[in-house]
Amino acid sequence: MIHFSEEHEMVRNMVRDFAQKEMAPIAIEADEQERFPKETFQKMAELILLGLPFDPKYGGAGMDIIAYTITLEELARVCAATALSYSAHVSLAASPIDMFGTEAQKQKYLVPLAKGEKIGSFGLTEPGSGSDAGSMKTTAVPEGDHYVLNGSKMWITNAEVADIFVVAAVTDKSKGTRGISNFIIERDFAGFEVGKKEKKLGMRASPTSMLHFTDCRVPKENLLGEENQGFKQFLKVLNGGRVGIAAQALGIAKESLKRAMLYAQEREQFGKKIGEFQGIQFKLADMATKIKASELMIYDAAEKKQAGLPYIHEAGMAKLFATEAATDIANQAIQIHGGVGYTKEFEVERFWRDAKLLEIGEGTSEVQRIVIYRELLKEIDRL
Amino acid sequence: MNIAVCVKQTPDTETRVKLTDDQKAVNESDINFILNPYDEFAVEEALKLRETNGGEVTIISLGPDRVKSAIRSALAMGADKAIHLVADKNPSDPNAVAGALAEELKTGNYDLILLGKQAIDDDHAQLPSLLGEKLGLPAVTVVVKLDINGDQVTAEREIDGAHEIVTCNLPAVIGAQRGLNEPRYASLKGIMKAKKIPIEEKPAALAADQLEIESFNYPPEKSAGKIVGDSADAVPELLRLLHEEAKVI
Ligand SMILES: Cc1cc2nc3c(=O)[nH]c(=O)nc-3n(C[C@H](O)[C@H](O)[C@H](O)COP(=O)(O)OP(=O)(O)OC[C@H]3O[C@@H](n4cnc5c(N)ncnc54)[C@H](O)[C@@H]3O)c2cc1C
Numbered sequence: 001m002i003h004f005s006e007e008h009e010m011v012r013n014m015v016r017d018f019a020q021k022e023m024a025p026i027a028i029e030a031d032e033q034e035r036f037p038k039e040t041f042q043k044m045a046e047l048i049l050l051g052l053p054f055d056p057k058y059g060g061a062g063m064d065i066i067a068y069t070i071t072l073e074e075l076a077r078v079c080a081a082t083a084l085s086y087s088a089h090v091s092l093a094a095s096p097i098d099m100f101g102t103e104a105q106k107q108k109y110l111v112p113l114a115k116g117e118k119i120g121s122f123g124l125t126e127p128g129s130g131s132d133a134g135s136m137k138t139t140a141v142p143e144g145d146h147y148v149l150n151g152s153k154m155w156i157t158n159a160e161v162a163d164i165f166v167v168a169a170v171t172d173k174s175k176g177t178r179g180i181s182n183f184i185i186e187r188d189f190a191g192f193e194v195g196k197k198e199k200k201l202g203m204r205a206s207p208t209s210m211l212h213f214t215d216c217r218v219p220k221e222n223l224l225g226e227e228n229q230g231f232k233q234f235l236k237v238l239n240g241g242r243v244g245i246a247a248q249a250l251g252i253a254k255e256s257l258k259r260a261m262l263y264a265q266e267r268e269q270f271g272k273k274i275g276e277f278q279g280i281q282f283k284l285a286d287m288a289t290k291i292k293a294s295e296l297m298i299y300d301a302a303e304k305k306q307a308g309l310p311y312i313h314e315a316g317m318a319k320l321f322a323t324e325a326a327t328d329i330a331n332q333a334i335q336i337h338g339g340v341g342y343t344k345e346f347e348v349e350r351f352w353r354d355a356k357l358l359e360i361g362e363g364t365s366e367v368q369r370i371v372i373y374r375e376l377l378k379e380i381d382r383l
Numbered sequence: 384m385n386i387a388v389c390v391k392q393t394p395d396t397e398t399r400v401k402l403t404d405d406q407k408a409v410n411e412s413d414i415n416f417i418l419n420p421y422d423e424f425a426v427e428e429a430l431k432l433r434e435t436n437g438g439e440v441t442i443i444s445l446g447p448d449r450v451k452s453a454i455r456s457a458l459a460m461g462a463d464k465a466i467h468l469v470a471d472k473n474p475s476d477p478n479a480v481a482g483a484l485a486e487e488l489k490t491g492n493y494d495l496i497l498l499g500k501q502a503i504d505d506d507h508a509q510l511p512s513l514l515g516e517k518l519g520l521p522a523v524t525v526v527v528k529l530d531i532n533g534d535q536v537t538a539e540r541e542i543d544g545a546h547e548i549v550t551c552n553l554p555a556v557i558g559a560q561r562g563l564n565e566p567r568y569a570s571l572k573g574i575m576k577a578k579k580i581p582i583e584e585k586p587a588a589l590a591a592d593q594l595e596i597e598s599f600n601y602p603p604e605k606s607a608g609k610i611v612g613d614s615a616d617a618v619p620e621l622l623r624l625l626h627e628e629a630k631v632i
Contacts, residue, residue, distance in 0.1 A: 006452060007578050010459055014569045048571040061571035
């Protein structure tokens with residue numbers, strides 16, 4: 001049972017209103033033109049949405065994980081690509097600086113990110129290392145008061161428009177995953193270059209690009225936290241991120257159900273509203289049931305995270321279930337719309353294209369199952 | 384400038400209204416309530432005036448406990464204080480509401496009283512004028528532009544096919560119309576702050592309703608539209624139908 005506080009309801013209403021007024025009118029066009037809606041980010045900054053979970057002393061709003069989860073859900077209902085870029089900014093780029101950064105790093109990087117003066121991005125994946133992120137090849141070699149980075153990152157959300165990047169690199173090859181460190185990279189560091197932008201099935205308004213490092217000199221003060229702690233750090237970041245990805249799936253699923261439900265009450269065939277056919281009713285009932293389950297799983301994980309309880313198991317399950325459900329639900333929403341569902345104007349086709357990414361990013365469904373099984377093994381004596 | 388904004392909580396514009404079994408009221412059980420959209424213009428205008436002139440914005444709302452969430456919405460936009468005039472329901476008689484609001488407003492020493500020109504639920508559109516009458520203050524309503532210079536008020540109001548410019552002195556009552564401004568969103572900071580502002584509760588000094596609702600009815604079902612044709616040839620027939628059947632021209 002989820003109990004949202006009055007404050008959470010206010011956040012939901014505000015973000016819903018914002019998304020309807022500011023994002024809905026440009027969502028179709030941004031998708032078609034593969035355009036990152038920078039203007040939306042600027043408006044989000046005014047409302048402190050870009051610093052939602054961070055301490056007000058760093059320019060944030062000091063809100064909790066539940067409020068953040070609600071925000072992602074509502075943004076994704078209208079434009080999942082904007083929600084994805086938003087979550088990369090907040091939970092992948094700004095939050096590791098918040099969690100592991102020094103006071104000086106927070107002042108220099110977290111403050112402008114939280115205030116939305118700068119856009120953030122997170123580079124972990126490489127051409128040769130995706131699910132097996134620990135096998136990355138990018139290296140960081142100490143040289144005087146700098147590290148010298150070489151290598152490439154792939155599939156990096158927001159890279160096209162970002163100013164501040166949190167990037168993982170190998171600092172001690174002999175130590176395997178215990179020899180990885182994270183660095184804060186500024187866009188104009190010499191030897192750092194943002195590469196070509198990918199052409200994608202969905203999430204097209206959220207830019208995804210490669211990063212290239214060629215003898216890129218990074219000051220030692222830009223090492224995030226301690227050396228060789230990078231792997232642990234980004235696992236922690238990704239665990240939190242999973243709840244956010246699941247929340248985006250929930251937003252897409254809810255909007256898909258709403259559209260399908262309304263259309264089913266309107267469209268007539270064989271002299272009846274199609275919603276009067278049991279075949280359609282059963283689809284809608286299944287969609288609603290999966291949404292309810294997703295919602296309970298997501299807010300259970302979010303509440304546990306907020307309370308400082310273990311939540312990796314719950315986050316993995318929520319992401320697995322909610323993202324697979326969202327793709328299925330959006331797919332059924334297209335089906336219920338028939339031919340018009342296949343056109344851009346009715347948007348459900350975009351919901352489906354966008355939802356699919358959520359089964360891949362921040363750990364594929366298969367990786368979630370690996371995580372869930374691992375946790376299961378730990379609990380074997382208590383089953 | 385000491386500004387009061389009277390706000391009402393109304394059903395969301397997207398609500399599919401259901402009536403009670405006796406059809407004398409709206410069934411509130413499944414309703415999502417919001418801050419009356421016209422009152423949002425009033426709150427925004429008050430905040431803008433405070434930004435230029437300094438002072439304080441006090442939100443006043445009358446109704447049952449649930450209206451607190453509308454008050455919080457207005458506080459989250461940036462208002463400073465709030466008073467809840469507690470009543471067991473929203474009276475259906477605007478005269479009774481105006482009486483109770485006026486009693487409270489008299490005690491506040493306000494330079495300006497702002498409110499929406501109407502509430503989107505019962506659409507009476509009477510409160511601005513009733514308040515002016517009860518408080519003995521000038522009242523200008525359906526206002527789309529407001530300038531205040533010292534205690535000199537210049538208000539532009541919408542009238543049939545034209546705009547009318549009205550001047551008066553403060554204190555005054557102003558009824559806000561769409562177009563007056565673009566209401567801000569509640570920022571997250573505003574939401575956090577609103578949580579901490581106490582809402583002062585007072586019993587509403589309500590006189591008995593003099594207006595009784597006989598019944599509400601649902602609007603008649605819309606009949607299907609008609610496509611007359613898709614070229615210029617169809618225009619004469621369209622004109623004939625608009626004139627003879629729809630009787631709109
Ligand atoms: C739009 C988009 C945005 C992204 N944004 C970012 C970003 O901002 N930052 C970032 O660092 N990365 C980002 N990524 C990368 C994303 O996290 C990876 O794509 C994802 O982790 C999967 O890695 P991969 O693509 O290399 O697939 P692979 O790891 O090569 O996987 C291929 C298939 O094999 C399966 N598989 C792999 N290992 C196993 C196993 N042990 N058991 C069973 N099945 C397995 C996978 O589940 C998948 O089905 C983004 C990707 C996309 C598409």
